[in-house]
Amino acid sequence: MKKVVLYSAVFIGGIALALLALLIYGFSFSQNVVIQDVTKQYYHASRLVVFGNVAIGFLSDSSSQNTDLDKLSHTFKIITTGTIANMYFNPFESVYVPPQYLGVYHINASGHEGILVLQVKDGVLYGSVRFPNWANGVWEPLKGVNIKNNTLWFTRSVTNEQERVKTGAREYFTQQYVGTYKDNGKKIIGFYTLRGAKYLFEAYRKK
Numbered sequence: 001m002k003k004v005v006l007y008s009a010v011f012i013g014g015i016a017l018a019l020l021a022l023l024i025y026g027f028s029f030s031q032n033v034v035i036q037d038v039t040k041q042y043y044h045a046s047r048l049v050v051f052g053n054v055a056i057g058f059l060s061d062s063s064s065q066n067t068d069l070d071k072l073s074h075t076f077k078i079i080t081t082g083t084i085a086n087m088y089f090n091p092f093e094s095v096y097v098p099p100q101y102l103g104v105y106h107i108n109a110s111g112h113e114g115i116l117v118l119q120v121k122d123g124v125l126y127g128s129v130r131f132p133n134w135a136n137g138v139w140e141p142l143k144g145v146n147i148k149n150n151t152l153w154f155t156r157s158v159t160n161e162q163e164r165v166k167t168g169a170r171e172y173f174t175q176q177y178v179g180t181y182k183d184n185g186k187k188i189i190g191f192y193t194l195r196g197a198k199y200l201f202e203a204y205r206k207k
Contacts, residue, residue, distance in 0.1 A: 034069060035059070036086040037079075038160050044069035053159075055079050082160045082172070087143050088124065097125060097147050100185030105203035109192065116203050118145070118152075127154050135167035150181040152188055177201065 033045040035055075041062040048057035059079070060072035097120055107116040107129065114131035127142035143155040157174040158164050164172065179190025179201065188203040 032070070034066060034088040035084055036066070036088075037062075037083045038085050038162055040064070040085075042066045042069055044072065044074070046070070046074055050081065053081050055081055055084065084159060085162070086141060098185065101147055101150075101152070101181055104206045105188065106206050107201060107203040109201040110199040115206070118147075129156060135169065138166055140167065152179045152181065152190070153177065156192075179203070 033048050035043045035045060037043070041064060043062055044060040045057045046060075048055060048059075050056075056078050057076070058074045059077045060069050060074050063069060063072065097118075102118045102120060105116040105118070107114050109131075112131050112134045114129055114134065116127070116129050118125070118127045120126070125145050125147065127145040128139050129142060130137065130139045140156060143157060145154040146152070154177050155174060156177065158167055158169045158172050159174065160172075163169070173194060175192045175194050177190060177192040179188040181188055186205050188201075190202075191198050191200050193199075
């Protein structure tokens with residue numbers, strides 16, 4: 001019995017130390033993130049760490065308008081990821097993405113065929129995906145879309161009830177995609193992770 005208690009204490013202590021290290025690292029540098037929640041309210045985060053089902057950081061007061069959020073008062077807050085509809089990184093910085101890395105792609109994610117769209121609008125990089133035979137065949141806005149050098153990152157997730165009903169998902173999930181552009185942007189080869197497992201995906205330019 002004592003060994004079980006000891007092992008439990010060590011396990012819990014390890015998790016606490018890992019979380020503390022993650023918080024220290026995440027709060028050690030300034031960030032620029034805009035969060036839109038499921039009620040269409042906006043927040044600005046100058047420091048933000050996402051751990052499991054919670055997001056921890058220094059967030060501004062809420063606003064119905066996505067303007068001047070960084071000028072609002074910021075306080076330490078803990079929110080659940082289920083209340084987050086979208087997150088935009090560096091939204092006030094106009095991004096440049098080589099045009100050959102944007103456009104419409106045919107995507108295959110572990111046998112699921114679909115359409116991937118990447119575009120820049122008003123200096124912000126956006127992405128969306130649609131799988132006709134998956135997730136009710138609806139268009140899904142991607143989160144955390146980023147392209148640097150020849151690497152693409154984005155998140156496909158269902159983290160709130162509105163998204164779950166829209167996609168018909170049986171449970172919440174988060175898929176993290178990382179891909180590398182090949183042949184001057186004509187194709188993307190990479191993988192995505194889901195609950196610790198890794199799956200392959202590939203995408204080919206349609207037009």
